[in-house]
Amino acid sequence: MIDQAQVFKDARKAAYLNPEGADRPLRSPVPHATLEAARAYRLGRLRAELERHDVAGILLFDPCNIRYALDSSNMQVWTLHNATRYALILNGGPAILFEYASCAHLAEGLGGVDEVCVARSFLYHAAGDQGEDRARAFAAEIAALVRRHGGGNLRLAIDKIEPLGLDALRAEGLAFVEGQELAEQARAIKSPEEIALMRWTIRVCEAAMARMYEASEPGITERELWAILHHENARSGGDWLETKILTSGPRTNPWFQECSDRVIRGGEMISFDTDMIGPYGYCADVSRSWTCGHLPMRPDQRTNYAAAIDQIGHNMALIRPGLTFAEFNERSWRIPERHRPYRYSVAVHGVGMADEWPFVPLRPDFDPGYTGEFASGQVVCVESLIAAEGTESIKLETQILVTDHGAERLDTFPWEDI
Structure with missing residues (x-):
C-alpha cells in the first residue's frame, strides 16, 4: 500500500530543499547587479516622496526604513527598541548615516550612503541624567544640516522618534512632518x-x-x-x-x-x-x-x-x-x-x-x-x-x-x- 503522507513529504523535499544536498543551506543565485539596482530604485522612490511632500528631508529611526533607503543593517532587532542609529536623507542633498559608535565600516560598499557620522544617543539607559543635553546636541546637528541643504525649508519628515528628541528638534525651529506616510508610500x-x-x-x-x-x-x-x-x-x-x-x-x-x-x-x-x-x-x-x-x-x-x-x-x-x-x-x-x-x-x-x-x-x-x-x-x-x-x-x-x-x-x- 502506498504511504500517501510519505509521498507528500518526499515531493516537498524534492521541490524545495537544496538540490545540491538536501541538508545544506540555500545559496542565493541573485546577481549583485540586481541588488544594486534595487538599492538605487528604493532610494529614488524615497527621494521622490520628499519632493512630493515638500520637505527638506526625512529622518529615519526605524531600522526597516533605514534598510530600505540605504541597505544598511546593524543590530536591527536591538535598534528596533534602542534608538542608537538613524539616517537623514536630505531633499536634493546627501544621504547621511548616523551609525552606532565604531561601526562606520559597515557602510562600506553602500553607494547610497554619502557620509557616515557617529550617532548621538539620548536614550536614558545610555545617557542617564545627560539625556536632555545629548538631545539638544543631536537636534543642533540635524538642524544645521537641514539649514545647509534645505534652501530655507525647515519641514522635516520623521518616521519615529523618542519624545525628548522631537522636543529638541522643535526647539531648533524645525517643523515636524509625519514621515511614516512618506516611507510607506515609497515602499509600496x-x-x-x-x-x-x-x-x-x-x-x-x-x-x-x-x-x-x-x-x-x-x-x-x-x-x-x-x-x-x-x-x-x-x-x-x-x-x-x-x-x-x-x-x-x-x-x-x-x-x-x-x-x-x-x-x-x-x-x-x-x-x-x-x-x-x-x-x-x-x-x-x-x-x-x-x-x-x-x-x-x-x-x-x-x-x-x-x-x-x-x-x-x-x-x-x-x-x-x-x-x-x-x-x-x-x-x-x-x-x-x-x-x-x-x-x-x-x-x-x-x-x-x-x-x-x-x-x-x-x-x-x-x-x-x-x-x-x-x-x-x-x-x-x-x-x-x-x-x-x-x-x-x-x-x-x-x-x-x-x-x-x-x-x-x-x-x-x-x-x-x-
Whole structure:
C-alpha cells in the first residue's frame, strides 16, 4: 500500500530543499547587479516622496526604513527598541548615516550612503541624567544640516522618534512632518529587482516549511517545529522572525497564542504564520495548516480548511490595479456567522521589508472612511483564519504581486489535498 503522507513529504523535499544536498543551506543565485539596482530604485522612490511632500528631508529611526533607503543593517532587532542609529536623507542633498559608535565600516560598499557620522544617543539607559543635553546636541546637528541643504525649508519628515528628541528638534525651529506616510508610500511599489530579492526570501522560507512538514510527526513540540524555520532562515542568510505563532490542536483556537513546549499528537492540526524577515531584508509572510503525521483530516478539519481555501481564492481573484479598498471590501468573501467570532482582523495587507501599508480589514471590521486602491507593483498578503466553536483553527495566507493582469502568487508551497 502506498504511504500517501510519505509521498507528500518526499515531493516537498524534492521541490524545495537544496538540490545540491538536501541538508545544506540555500545559496542565493541573485546577481549583485540586481541588488544594486534595487538599492538605487528604493532610494529614488524615497527621494521622490520628499519632493512630493515638500520637505527638506526625512529622518529615519526605524531600522526597516533605514534598510530600505540605504541597505544598511546593524543590530536591527536591538535598534528596533534602542534608538542608537538613524539616517537623514536630505531633499536634493546627501544621504547621511548616523551609525552606532565604531561601526562606520559597515557602510562600506553602500553607494547610497554619502557620509557616515557617529550617532548621538539620548536614550536614558545610555545617557542617564545627560539625556536632555545629548538631545539638544543631536537636534543642533540635524538642524544645521537641514539649514545647509534645505534652501530655507525647515519641514522635516520623521518616521519615529523618542519624545525628548522631537522636543529638541522643535526647539531648533524645525517643523515636524509625519514621515511614516512618506516611507510607506515609497515602499509600496516594488521594482522587478525587488521582486527578485523577495522571491528568494520566499524560496528560503519554503525550504524551511518543507523541513517543518517532514518533521511534523507525533512527539515533536511546537517550539521544536518553530525552531526549524529559524534555523533555515539564519543559515541561508536571513534576519529574524517577527512572531512566534505556531500552535497545535486545541491551542490553535483562539488564535495568536505563541508556540509552547506542548507535545503535538497525531492527527492534530498544526497552524502557523511565518512572519519571516529573510535574505536581503525582505519578508516572507505565508501561513499554512496541516495535520500532525499528515493523517487524513477529520470532517470538521476538512470543512474549515475548505472554507479557508474558498476565502483565499475568492479575495485573491478580486485584486487588480485601480480596485479601491472599499470596492474590494464590498465584493470580498463573506465570512459565515459561525466563524465570525473567531475571525482574523485583516483580509489583505501589504508586505515588503516587513508588513506594510495597506492594511485592509476583514469585511465585518472595514471602516468606510478608509481610502486607497491597489496598484501594479504592490505586494500584498491575502489572509484567512477559519475556526468555529470547539474546532481547531485553519490559518492560510499567500503572498501575491499585483500586476496589470491581476494577482500573481509568489509562494508555491502547496495547500493540503482535501
